Amino acid sequence: MAPANVTIKDVAAAAGVGVATVSRVLSGTGSVAPATRERVLAVAKELHYRPSALGRSLKTQRTGSVGLVIPDVSDPFCAEFTAGVLACARNLGEHVTLDVSHDEPAVEAEIVDRMAEQRVDGIIAMPARGAPATWRAVTRMGLPVVFAGRSVDELPEIPVVLADEAGGVRSVVEYLVGLGHRRIAFLGGRAEVTSMRLREEAFRLTLADLGVSVDGDLVVRARPTRDNAYAAAASLFMRRPDLTAIVASSHQLGEATVLAARELTLRIPADLSVVVIDDVPWAELCDPPLTVVARPARDMGYRACEMLLRAPDRRENRPVVLPTELVVRSSCAPVRAVRGAR
């Protein structure tokens, strides 16, 4: 009734054949007499035989599983990215082992070590800063790795899938300037995070390109905690009531921006145009719906997985950059003459 573990030997014995024959039948390789094949299949079903992936993997040296390391499942971008990885993995017949690093290098190292012991076929990661040693160790043992969303400067040899952060910011700034805005604030994240730095740089650069002088006072940075971001946004609004638009550099900072504006009864977009980088579901639900720069989270996951599993030999040496999209909704308006005037 409840046979603990039925192995290939049991099947072979019950069918009166050798284990090699059973293996051939089940894996479809080699040639087997039709009658034998039927019998083996019948017996296997009868006994509820499930081949053990452990035995197989030990022999074949492939586990059919990929490791995925992200900072946080609850983050909508990470979740969507994960969905993409899962979709691709399924198509390619792999399964996914997931773990979260909370962006702590020590935790990340532990996870990656474990995955290496687990002999995953490869690892996809949004790497935390500051732990190149672990990654070096793991690639040295021949384990394929693909980074996504962030690159690590110390590890240029690891293939990476990125979003076109700079392009996204550029289109935002062009859009806002086109609406007549000149005093545009930028609420950024910590400069140590590559993508944050990229966004800020693109902001300054584009403004300069458009001949709008960059007011350093309008570029502020905040840690992505709720309180810190809120405080940064609120103090910016108090200090510079003359600003007409703001670019929030992450969805957390976007939340803070909207909340702070609401608290100070700044009307969006009448008093203040707002753009958030990263699309999240609530951006559309917000009143008014928020104009955002959307990164193709799902595609990035799919693509990263594909890069990992297909042709791990001929790696892309240059980052694969996927386009971002400026999703125009209703949080930006042309600057009003009275405010926009010098």
Place this chain on the structure above:
Amino acid sequence: MAPANVTIKDVAAAAGVGVATVSRVLSGTGSVAPATRERVLAVAKELHYRPSALGRSLKTQRTGSVGLVIPDVSDPFCAEFTAGVLACARNLGEHVTLDVSHDEPAVEAEIVDRMAEQRVDGIIAMPARGAPATWRAVTRMGLPVVFAGRSVDELPEIPVVLADEAGGVRSVVEYLVGLGHRRIAFLGGRAEVTSMRLREEAFRLTLADLGVSVDGDLVVRARPTRDNAYAAAASLFMRRPDLTAIVASSHQLGEATVLAARELTLRIPADLSVVVIDDVPWAELCDPPLTVVARPARDMGYRACEMLLRAPDRRENRPVVLPTELVVRSSCAPVRAVRGAR
């Protein structure tokens, strides 16, 4: 420099000891002379030895991994639930293999079969309806399973972690009735989904208990697609302009409710009090912030994982029900005399 795979034999040879000794040193069992231990450790580090979990698992018959099957990673509830599972798994030294079923029984069956082959130590699932056969097959082979968020009537023997749906709805209804509402609508989901049915039943029951007659016309059902939900909400508002409050039975339905109300320029909470079942980040960001019933997603995940791994022998036969919480924010107001009057 780049040794493909260094095994325990290589370490043993290099250290001039037997493989058994190396195993003892690395696993910390048995007794080993301190000098030998040092030497083995040194050699192992030198060679970058990583024990293969495959070999170990094959021998010990434990993989140290748990399978997690959810309908959709992008859903905030599922994501938070997953975070709880990951947290518990890490504490207990396990890792997690994740896959998504999209609530399709066929996909679910495929995933579960695969996990069984993979010899996971146990499976946590938010089961799709209508595939008890797979679960039966898998439990029969001795694989522990814990359900979460939903129970399957046909499988009462499988332990399950639930949220107190009924209690949550009850407190909502009491709250609304306490504010003077009498014409309260209920926007529910498909009746085949257990939790949806539970919520609707609790709604009717509580109303009856409080002596408020249930207006069948105010209880509507929608599929959780965006359009369908929106249409249901909008047509309800058009048909019954006299209703003063609405309970949306899922976060998707909540979105639709808010959107439809906004479209029809119903002011929340002045014209309409709204409660949503399930807390999602944007509920707090909404204007006004939404009063919701929060399920303890993270705790549910943690608890499910704990149940799975701790004492799989003495199972809870009755569902573990975790409390829900009525989070009062600003989307409900006392009914105004002019509208509340009969």
Place this chain on the structure above:
DNA sequence: CGGTACGATGGAATCGTTTCCATAGTGGAC
């Protein structure tokens, strides 16, 4: 009719661990 080629099959080695069991050495108790 002999040789050959091929289809069908089973035995056995292998993958990398853990762990049981046997053995050798050693110090102490009698």
Place this chain on the structure above:
DNA sequence: GTCCACTATGGAAACGATTCCATCGTACCG
């Protein structure tokens, strides 16, 4: 001085698959 108990150690047998290689018919060709 014997013997015992105990520590330290290595050999070898699993665990459950895959796969190479050898074997055995048999049909076909010359």
